[in-house]
Amino acid sequence: MNRALILALGTAICAVPFVASAADDAKPAPAKTASAAKAPMAADGHPDLSGYWSNATLTREVRPASLGTKSVYTAEEARKMEAEVTQEVADGNKPTDPNSGVEGGKEDPKKLRPEFAAAGGDVGGYNRGWLDPGSSVMRVRGEPRTSFLTTPDGQVPKRLASAQTGGGGFGRGGMGSFDNPENRSLGERCILGFGRNAGPPMLPNGFYNNNYEFVQTPDSVAIVVEMVHDTRIIRLNAQHRTDGVRPWMGDSVGHWEGKTLVVETTNIPQSQAYNGAWKNLKVTERFTRDGDNRVLYQYTIDDPTTWAKPWGGEYEFYKLQGIVYEYACHEGNYALPGMLGGARRQEQEAAAKAAGKPGAE
Known part of the structure; x- marks a missing residue:
């Protein structure tokens, strides 16, 4: 499975474009009004969200369990983490040694970030310079946060005993997941980005290309997601669709509440289940232009059949x-035929071995 993921990521990374340098548990608190008042304004009188933005960061959605209820790093802790990643980049950009004994000349996976190790190393054997997972701790209102989640322990709340499991976009496990292209993940098929870049909620993927372009009009807001070229359309002052269709990124409608764009998304497909919820899931997002260089993003997860x-x-x-350039990932890339062909070859070899044919080893 790791090999398959490496192949898919390797295909996608070849298209990497320009990379720039880089209510506690219910409804988040509103943004600071004084700061939002300084935000650029659009011609229709609403704050101007348009432009190019990134959410790459060292901070993850879920807080490390060892931190308990600690929601903010100290300034010294944040500086230390950021210095360590600077050194990590420097070390990772050194020429790889093909005689190191480590596969592909890569660093020992035990020393890698968990998301890199899960992909078998530095994403298919690429040097650290090809990656841009974030180099700074996420600040919210100037505070270096230990997690995106604002639950007391920074963890996903416990599910109801009656809650059903959802699904997801990562296919089945084992060899059966290589039976046909539709069994592979949406990311490998270049339909949606790896992780939840497009959302909702919109979250960085931990690897690279966590960049966006917001385009705003009086009738709609479009969010161009670099990973993997998705465009999310938010219809303003509209009604949710009632035809039962569940678009890849759900059905998003928005409206302005003062300085904040409020977006409600329903009709989320099973392939985009979030922590197991999808059928009755409603995600409410709030976008507030918090000054010239920041957009405060807040999201609320609501599914009464899954959480209390x-x-x-x-x-x-x-x-x-x-700016964001095209990420040229498309379904039918060479990795998918290679993975499926490799699976057929393994099946043939297994059948030959079972039959006791010579040369089956």
């Missing part, structure tokens, strides 16, 4: 020092 009460999190998009 709504919960959520928050972080801040920061201005991207550059």
Whole structure:
């Protein structure tokens, strides 16, 4: 499975474009009004959210369990983490040694970040310079946060005993997941990005290309998601669809509440289940232009059939020092035929071995 993921990621990373340098558990608190008042304004009188933004960060959605209820790092802790990643980048960009004994000349996976190790190393053998998972702790209102989630322990709340499991976009496990392309993940098929970049909720993927372009009009807001070229359309002052269709990113409608764009998304498909919830899931997002260089992003998760009460999190998009180019990932890339062909070959070899044919080993 790791090999398959490496192949898919390797295919996608070849298309990496320009990369720039980079209510506690219910409804998040509103943004600071004084700060939001300084935000650029659009021609229709609403705050201007348009532009290029990024959410790459060292901070993850779920807090490390060892931190308990600690929601904010000290300034010294944040500086130390950021210094360590600076050294990590420097070490990772050194020429790889093909005689090191480590597969692909890569660093020992035990020393890698968990998300890198899960992919078998530095994403298919690429040097650290190809990756941009974030180099700074996420600040929200100036506070270096230990997690996006604003639940007391920074963890996903316990599910109701009656809650059913949902699904997800990562296919089945084992060899059966290589039976056909539809069994592979949406990311490998280049339909949606790895992780939840497009959302909702919109979350960084921990690897690279966590960049966005917001385009705003009086009737709609479009969010162009670099990973993997998705465009999410938010219809303003509209009604949710009633035809039962569940678009890849759900059905998003929005409206302005003062300085904040409020977006409600329903009709989320099973393939985009979030922590097991999808059928009755409603995600409410709040976008507030918090000054010239930041957009405060808050999200609330509500599914009464899965959790006892709504919960959520928050972080801040920061201005991207550059623009978003096309991420040329498309279904039918060479990795998928290779993986499926490899699976057929393994099946043939297994059948030959079972039959006791010579040369089956």
